[in-house]
Amino acid sequence: MSETRYVARAANVAARMIGGEMMIMSGRDSSLFSLNETASTLWQAADGMTPMDQIALAICREFEIDEGTALRDLQEVAEALARHGILVLSDAPVPAAEPTKASP
Amino acid sequence: MSSLMAEMGAKAMRLGIPLGAQVDLTYRCNERCVHCYLDHDDHGELTTAEVLDLLDQLADAGVFFLTLSGGEIFMRKDFFEILAHARQLLFAVKLKTNAVMIRRRQAQRIAELGVESVQISVYSHLPEVHDEITKVPGSFERTIEGARLLKSFGVKVGFATVLMKRNASDYAQVRALAKSMGIQFNVDPTITPMMDGDRTILDLNIDAAMLERVMHDPSLVDDAGEFCAPPSGPMDSEAALETLPCSAGHTACYISPYGEVYPCVQFPLASGNIRKIRFLDIWKNSPQLAQVRAIRISDLQGCSSCTHGSSCSRCPGLAFLEGNMRGPSTQDCEKSYARTGVASENLRRKNAALDRMPDAKAQLATIHWMARN
Numbered sequence: 001m002s003e004t005r006y007v008a009r010a011a012n013v014a015a016r017m018i019g020g021e022m023m024i025m026s027g028r029d030s031s032l033f034s035l036n037e038t039a040s041t042l043w044q045a046a047d048g049m050t051p052m053d054q055i056a057l058a059i060c061r062e063f064e065i066d067e068g069t070a071l072r073d074l075q076e077v078a079e080a081l082a083r084h085g086i087l088v089l090s091d092a093p094v095p096a097a098e099p100t101k102a103s104p
Numbered sequence: 105m106s107s108l109m110a111e112m113g114a115k116a117m118r119l120g121i122p123l124g125a126q127v128d129l130t131y132r133c134n135e136r137c138v139h140c141y142l143d144h145d146d147h148g149e150l151t152t153a154e155v156l157d158l159l160d161q162l163a164d165a166g167v168f169f170l171t172l173s174g175g176e177i178f179m180r181k182d183f184f185e186i187l188a189h190a191r192q193l194l195f196a197v198k199l200k201t202n203a204v205m206i207r208r209r210q211a212q213r214i215a216e217l218g219v220e221s222v223q224i225s226v227y228s229h230l231p232e233v234h235d236e237i238t239k240v241p242g243s244f245e246r247t248i249e250g251a252r253l254l255k256s257f258g259v260k261v262g263f264a265t266v267l268m269k270r271n272a273s274d275y276a277q278v279r280a281l282a283k284s285m286g287i288q289f290n291v292d293p294t295i296t297p298m299m300d301g302d303r304t305i306l307d308l309n310i311d312a313a314m315l316e317r318v319m320h321d322p323s324l325v326d327d328a329g330e331f332c333a334p335p336s337g338p339m340d341s342e343a344a345l346e347t348l349p350c351s352a353g354h355t356a357c358y359i360s361p362y363g364e365v366y367p368c369v370q371f372p373l374a375s376g377n378i379r380k381i382r383f384l385d386i387w388k389n390s391p392q393l394a395q396v397r398a399i400r401i402s403d404l405q406g407c408s409s410c411t412h413g414s415s416c417s418r419c420p421g422l423a424f425l426e427g428n429m430r431g432p433s434t435q436d437c438e439k440s441y442a443r444t445g446v447a448s449e450n451l452r453r454k455n456a457a458l459d460r461m462p463d464a465k466a467q468l469a470t471i472h473w474m475a476r477n
Binding site: 011012013014015016017018019021023025027030031032033034 | 106108109111112115116118119121123163166167168194195196197216218220221260
């Protein structure tokens, strides 16, 4: 994955923080997911406009890991969530589509 | 239910989070269904601003699953403003509608907003039977067209068929119609009393023989053998001390078009009004909700020792409408009997009381005959 990729929240998901745990329901098939800390941070940051490498830098600072590891982890998580229709990956910035809000 | 869903429900229960809420946006309706439990006059609905604020409060309280219902939701001119706000707050939104007012534009907008599912009331595959129940000529055609449009935009749709005497034989054909359209189907064999307690519409309920046929229909349950197996006896006394009757008031609630909070749409115990008190304050501090939450299976009068204790579908709201939220719900006793052929403690007691009073039994039969005719 190129460092200039962008990630946005899919428009048809539902999400809520339940007791400190981010729960997401995919609009594609109503599957429910519980996000771990990395995935949850990615979800919060996935505004479609911030490049992945910048999100990785923020994760490096939050979890005290090196940038290469952060970017690799992020790439895996982003691709997994994109496969489930929770995130959208793009080579260009993704304009906000309704509905979207980072912190339900 | 997925294990993650069960885990989330258990966590919400532990933390006192209202995971699911049904908000009825209006009691006004464009149909006049014979079995409806609502008064359709507008007695002062929440304004648009009040509904949007309520949704903000529900999101803050942790509500994840939001059902928007009525009345008929499309009777509100601000419906899409409300729905867009709900989706911006990332609720998993389910809509309940008769779909009569859904045209191409509405179906497309519902799809764009990422609604989780839409439940549509369909009473029969025969237009004349459906229209007779809704009292609106042409409603069947419009409802089916609304469903078809939603499907064409990729929206998940389910048909819900409430069974009553008039349409008791039609559900298999409604299911076939649903299947042919790629639509889910569920059937509800219970007509419930009106919210003001009036029980006259219960006469529309299917009779015992039909209820038994429905309960034993293998196409309606995953494992009919297990579903209809003889009851396994009362719940273990230790478990009964811990077990809650249902999620109403624990992880679920209902809010009326006038802002009144209730434990459930079927449990009309007024617990506070969001026009006077913030939702979370009602949810946390309402004496009525505290009363509901205090009930354990072991407290249920006539139920805790009943042989159906482990498998009963007792609805505390129906019990409340019958006069005692800690008592039995006779309609659920009748379902247990239809499933298993074994009378519940409540039914046995009622029958024994009638046997001791042959005059009363005769009078009751006469009253029932007069009510029917």
